[in-house]
Amino acid sequence: MQATAAGLARPRRSTLDALEAALPKIVLGPTLLCSLLFVYGFIVWTGILSFTKSRLLPNYEFVGFVQYASLFANERWWVAVKNLCVFGGLFVSVCLAVGLLLAILLDQKIRAEGILRSIYLYPMALSFIVTGTAWKWILNPGLGIERLVRQLGFPGFTFDWLVNPEMSIYTVVIAGAWQSSGFVMALFLAGLRGIDDSIIKAAQVDGATMPRIYWSIIIPSLRPVFFSAVMILAHIAIKSFDLVMALTGGGPGFSSDLPATFMYAFGFTRNQIGVGAASAMMMLGTVVAVIVPMMYSEVRRSRRG
Amino acid sequence: MVDHARAESAGPRSIGRAVVYGLLILVALYYLAPLFVMLATSVKSLDEIRSGSLVSLPARVSFDAWSKAWGSACTGADCSGLKGNFWNSVRFVLPAVVISSLIGAFNGYVLTLWRFRGSDALFTLLLVGCFIPFQVVLLPMAQTLGWLGLANTTTGLVFVHVVYGLAFTTLFFRNFYVSIPEEMVKAARIDGAGFFIIFWRIILPLSPPIIVVCFIWQFTQIWNDFLFGVVFSSGERQPITVALNNLVNTSTAVKEYNVDMAAAIIAAMPTLVLYVVAGKYFVRGLTAGSVKG
Numbered sequence: 001m002q003a004t005a006a007g008l009a010r011p012r013r014s015t016l017d018a019l020e021a022a023l024p025k026i027v028l029g030p031t032l033l034c035s036l037l038f039v040y041g042f043i044v045w046t047g048i049l050s051f052t053k054s055r056l057l058p059n060y061e062f063v064g065f066v067q068y069a070s071l072f073a074n075e076r077w078w079v080a081v082k083n084l085c086v087f088g089g090l091f092v093s094v095c096l097a098v099g100l101l102l103a104i105l106l107d108q109k110i111r112a113e114g115i116l117r118s119i120y121l122y123p124m125a126l127s128f129i130v131t132g133t134a135w136k137w138i139l140n141p142g143l144g145i146e147r148l149v150r151q152l153g154f155p156g157f158t159f160d161w162l163v164n165p166e167m168s169i170y171t172v173v174i175a176g177a178w179q180s181s182g183f184v185m186a187l188f189l190a191g192l193r194g195i196d197d198s199i200i201k202a203a204q205v206d207g208a209t210m211p212r213i214y215w216s217i218i219i220p221s222l223r224p225v226f227f228s229a230v231m232i233l234a235h236i237a238i239k240s241f242d243l244v245m246a247l248t249g250g251g252p253g254f255s256s257d258l259p260a261t262f263m264y265a266f267g268f269t270r271n272q273i274g275v276g277a278a279s280a281m282m283m284l285g286t287v288v289a290v291i292v293p294m295m296y297s298e299v300r301r302s303r304r305g
Numbered sequence: 306m307v308d309h310a311r312a313e314s315a316g317p318r319s320i321g322r323a324v325v326y327g328l329l330i331l332v333a334l335y336y337l338a339p340l341f342v343m344l345a346t347s348v349k350s351l352d353e354i355r356s357g358s359l360v361s362l363p364a365r366v367s368f369d370a371w372s373k374a375w376g377s378a379c380t381g382a383d384c385s386g387l388k389g390n391f392w393n394s395v396r397f398v399l400p401a402v403v404i405s406s407l408i409g410a411f412n413g414y415v416l417t418l419w420r421f422r423g424s425d426a427l428f429t430l431l432l433v434g435c436f437i438p439f440q441v442v443l444l445p446m447a448q449t450l451g452w453l454g455l456a457n458t459t460t461g462l463v464f465v466h467v468v469y470g471l472a473f474t475t476l477f478f479r480n481f482y483v484s485i486p487e488e489m490v491k492a493a494r495i496d497g498a499g500f501f502i503i504f505w506r507i508i509l510p511l512s513p514p515i516i517v518v519c520f521i522w523q524f525t526q527i528w529n530d531f532l533f534g535v536v537f538s539s540g541e542r543q544p545i546t547v548a549l550n551n552l553v554n555t556s557t558a559v560k561e562y563n564v565d566m567a568a569a570i571i572a573a574m575p576t577l578v579l580y581v582v583a584g585k586y587f588v589r590g591l592t593a594g595s596v597k598g
Contacts, residue, residue: 023500024419027411031471032427038468039434042442049444058448102332105325118584119333122340124591125580126573127529129546133553133569134339137346137562138359148359182336186588239438242531246550263440268536273444280440291436 043284049277056271067274077279080257083169087176087258088237094177095233096226099184104214106185107192117189120182128179132246135175136162165255168248172240172256175247180236184229191225192218224301231294238286259283347371347567354562370563374571378564380551387568389541390548394528397459397544401466402523408467409474409519410512414504416475417482418490428479434472442469443536450537457542465537466527473526474519477590481515482508514586521583522590525576545572 050068053061071077102120106113123131138144139162146159161167195218203213241260248256250265257265259279267276342359347370349363357364376386416428446465447456455461485508493503534544543551549572553565580587 020499024415024421024424027500028415028424028427031408031412031431031475034468034471035431035434038442038446039437042445043437045445046441058444098332102329105329108322108325110325110329116329116333118580119336121584121588121591122577122580123336125525125576125587127531127546127576129529129531129550130569130573131339133549133565134343136553137566138339138342140562143354143562144359151358178336178339183591186591235436239440241440242546245531245535246553249554260438260440263443264532264536267440267444268447277444280438280443283438284441287436287438 046277046280049273050281052274054273054277056273058273063274067278071275071278071282074275076254076257077259077262079254080259080262083256084237084258086169087172087240088234090170090173091176091180091237092230092233094173095181095184096229098177098181099229100188100219100222102181102185103188103192106189117186120185122182123179124183126179128240128242129246131175131179132243135171135178136247139171139174162248163252165252168252168256172244172247172258176237176240176243179243180233184233187225187229188222191222195221227294227297231290234290235287238283238290259286343566343570347374347563347570349563351559351561351563370561371567371571373561374552374564374568378552378561378568379557380548380555383541387545387548387552387571390543390545391571393459393542394544394546397462397466398524398527401463401470401527402520404463405467405470405474405523406516406519408471409476410478410516411504412471412475413478413480413482414508416479418485418487418503418508419500428475431472431475434469435476439469439532443532447536457538457540459542461537462533462544465533466530469533470523470527474523477515477519477522478512481512485511517583517586518590521579521587524579525587528576 048060049058051062051064052067053059053063106116110116139159140146141158141160141163144159146157149157149159161171199217200213203217208216239260240258241264244250244256244258244261245264250257250261254262259282263276263279263283266272266279338360345361345363346354346359348366348368349357350365350367350369353364374386375388375391377384378386412431416424450456450461450465453461455464489507490503493507498506529546530544531546531550534547535550538544538547549568552568
């Protein structure tokens with residue numbers, strides 16, 4: 001019966017068939033167009049802006065590398081770059097250490113594991129603005145931790161990192177690690193749960209102690225988790241903007257600026273679009289330098305596997 | 306099981322367990338402390354904040370700071386609290402979440418069950434959108450929104466969040482649908498079902514778990530966003546995160562820390578409630594979305 005139906009409809013079916021065959025492409029089309037225009041196109045556009053004279057308004061008079069030269073001559077940019085290295089390095093290592101420790105502790109057949117896990121992870125549901133606001137209050141030199149410790153009987157205690165240009169970037173590390181280490185814990189815990197128990201049992205039969213088993217068998221086998229955690233954390237660090245804005249506003253002065261806050265300041269509040277575009281391109285370059293090796297190794301691993 | 310635990314509790318292992326529990330609880334307290342401090346501060350009077358301790362319970366609970374944060378706190382010259390910005394956020398977050406998830410579902414469906422030559426390459430092309438630092442699109446987008454007449458509008462924010470959310474939503478649905486056997490779709494095609502019928506009758510009924518994950522992820526991302534909000538909106542149109550930041554950084558003669566904290570909790574409330582209600586799906590989205598993105 002179906003054959004007859006198809007036979008009867010044949011003349012009209014061919015155009016319908018063509019439409020049907022093209023349907024997946026038509027459905028995917030708008031997204032691809034968006035991606036081409038608003039991701040790839042805009043990257044090119046920003047790249048072009050970075051080679052022009054643009055200041056308050058875009059101006060398409062080409063000036064070569066002048067904006068990059070003024071970016072690299074800008075002390076504030078180098079403070080932001082140095083801060084990114086300090087913040088990124090500490091943020092990634094603290095999150096990894098705390099996340100791994102918590103995951104190993106939680107993997108010891110803990111009662112109420114679910115509740116503890118939820119507590120470690122809830123900061124991930126918060127906006128960085130909320131986190132920044134909360135820590136700004138806690139780290140407030142007048143009324144926050146400093147006064148709390150003094151009240152506890154240490155009248156000489158000072159903790160003024162928030163207003164100390166030498167130390168302000170470290171407050172961003174404190175708040176950032178508080179927000180993100182629970183998430184790293186979740187990644188590691190999933191990795192630990194995926195390890196084959198029989199290897200550990202065999203090592204125990206051979207008389208290996210638990211710390212030794214962790215150090216030489218379990219932690220090395222978490223290598224892929226380490227890798228993706230580092231990539232994700234590095235990515236968060238490079239894009240960090242909200243947390244700095246809420247916690248220190250980049251200050252005191254511009255002592256806690258990061259490239260993202262630098263770009264916002266020059267591109268949108270100080271009317272130096274060219275410099276802003278140049279700094280955005282530098283940020284993109286940094287992300288590419290981090291992500292491309294990951295993509296490459298991922299592809300190589302999946303080909304081998 | 307209880308007996309077993311008791312039998313162990315005399316040996317050196319029990320000391321080890323006590324240390325493990327002790328550490329875990331200590332860290333849990335550290336994670337909870339900022340939330341506690343925020344809540345406690347928000348219901349204290351300014352006098353108590355100045356004279357008391359950061360971590361003490363409030364002597365007298367007062368919700369004045371909450372009503373001020375909601376209805377009459379000043380950000381700059383505007384003294385109408387955060388309520389307008391809260392509803393602004395609701396107004397653009399919900400459409401952006403629904404639209405980006407819907408398109409993402411269709412994309413994922415095409416990229417797994419209606420693959421064509423080159424579709425995998427297109428997916429890779431699309432994925433780049435997960436990785437770029439958004440700073441690199443801000444200046445052109447600001448100008449484009451101006452040309453389209455969408456600068457500083459709710460529609461503009463919906464548009465931006467949909468465009469830059471698509472890579473993630475597509476990734477979610479694609480990774481979920483990839484485990485559906487292609488035979489199921491082939492069988493339905495032989496029976497004469499078309500693209501949309503198969504989606505509606507077969508794929509959609511299988512999708513609730515990934516829809517929940519995707520909704521929660523998108524909602525959290527977009528509600529918590531600050532960058533697009535601060536760049537593409539101003540004044541009354543600003544989302545709650547931007548308004549909160551303005552409120553906290555407005556310099557006034559008397560700094561009202563209790564109002565700041567109440568405002569922060571109000572801004573955090575929707576995503577926190579979502580986390581408490583559907584934490585399982587939240588974590589799933591976090592790991593699924595970030596292992597790749």
